[in-house]
Amino acid sequence: METVQQDITRGGQFIVKDTACENVFTPEDFSEEQQMMRDSVKEFIDKEVWPNKPRFEKKDYAFTEEIMKKLGELGLLGIAVPEEYGGLGMGFVTTMLVCDYISGATGSLATAFGAHTGIGTLPILLYGTATQKEKYIPKLATGEWFGAYCLTEPGAGSDANSGKTKATLSEDGKHYHINGQKMWISNAGFCNLMIVFARIEDDKNITGFIVEYDAENPNGITLGEEEHKLGIHSSSTRQVFFSDTKVPVENMLSERGNGFKIAMNALNVGRIKLAAACLDAQRRVITESVKYANERIQFKTPIAKFGAIKGKIAEIATKAFVDESASYRAAKAIEDRIQARIDAGNSHQEAELKGVEEFAIECSILKVAASEDCQNCTDEGIQIFGGMGFSADTPMEAAWRDARIARIYEGTNEINRMLSVGMLIKKAMKGHVDLLGPAMAVKDELMSIPSFDIPDYSEVLSEEKEILGKLKKVFLMVAGSAAQKYGTELEQHQQLLMAASDILIEVYMAESAILRAEKNAKRNGEEASKYQIAMAQLNLFNAVEKINNKGKEAIISFSEGDEQRMMLMGLKRFTKYTNMPNVIALRNMIAEKVTEENKYCF
Structure with a gap:
């Protein structure tokens, strides 16, 4: 079993380890089979679901059931189910991909699909006896039963x-x-x-x-x-x-x-799948918003050409790119972990359970980030549509209402924020993630004189990666000092945990976008990847600003005197750019690409 733990980065280790871009999975790495699966699901949703959105808004429950039965006939309810029980036995990444593209058109179907394939089926698959699985799983996999x-x-x-x-x-x-x-x-x-x-x-x-x-x-x-x-x-x-x-x-x-254990482990899978369910929802909102902005003429100009609208389009497109990058990075890490456990002799049941459980921190992070980005995306979609966005005759109004539940189910975002930090500290106490060593190193660094040498930033995204490393130090500084002060009572300081969690979330999401852009730049050249690079840079800038804010809030809440001054100076040092990006230029560049393509195109 030890080989499993040594060969693959453990869940939560991203905060103390640098990951090489070659070692992350990106949507550009989808196999031919995965691309075909994505395209066939998208074709089904475009044909059967998207044109019928009004039916979903009129509480046509029978129609939801009808679509679910069709998904069953296509085998899409049994993607994650092993072939011996009538499923397709696909890997974790493919199950994410199907969930992603089934869920984008309407939250009603996304919820029905997620509840059935996830928490309705997985507990039996992961915890059931052979007899229970033989009796129930084939019926659930085909849609004969829900x-x-x-x-x-x-x-x-x-x-x-x-x-x-x-x-x-x-x-x-x-x-x-x-x-x-x-x-x-x-x-x-x-x-x-x-x-x-x-x-x-x-x-x-x-x-x-x-x-x-x-x-x-x-x-x-x-x-x-x-x-x-x-x-x-x-x-x-x-x-x-x-x-x-x-x-x-x-x-x-x-x-x-x-x-309770069954419930918690079912929710881990539910959380990362919920993140997937927010991806195509964002893509569709962005596409509809851009189409409208290109067609809507005000002051003799399409509103897509106005800087205020460009800013909105760029920000929501960037968040969609970031969420996609992080979701598939984590999905592949889980898939690799499952496979390593199977290779080490675990049963499929045990491997799947432990594989997802290992990355429970990332599942919570993704659930929070994607659900909030999706809500913001739909909100900005309404704003781009203006008065029309408030009308039930456009898709924005329903998208906004549907998005709201994602911050509540599978554990509220507040619970997930506190869980992410709490689980990381528990992992550290078990020796699975070394937080203490790196946290002590950051403390020593704060006492030392900073280097004034200007680094060589000739490599693509090299400054961004250096800043990312410093942002990890902010988390270690804040969480390490807070844990040292409060010990086991840390969980009672919820607002402090929430601030620390926001730092953790921003680091994981920013790193995922940077690694994806870097991998594709090395593979296809910087020019071909310039929009991905721009989105990684824009997102990092936003992350630095948020971490600076949350870091201050946290530090001031539990420290005083010299200790507080030292940590605030450290925060300033760790959130400082050598070359500050031109954020408005980045936004314009991203928005102009999206409006030119007339759709989300990354």
């Missing part, structure tokens, strides 16, 4: 383990009787199977169960009315009530008390 996931309760949201739903063993020991209430259950209106979490007796942790549902023979299961929601209008979302619902003992998922 899955739902019953975790959230009125009193148990972010605190998932506090659920009150009870499972009581029958006197003959053959069944559990489930009683309780679940809420916000996606796909509840058309599912045939539910992953239900309940507590047995006074167990510390909840337990997972596979519960079949047949509307004609409901077995004590009652569904509430469809919820009236801000967005994702045609995603079926209902409350589910259990009244002495009989579940055979053999339908317990994994072991008693293992439900």
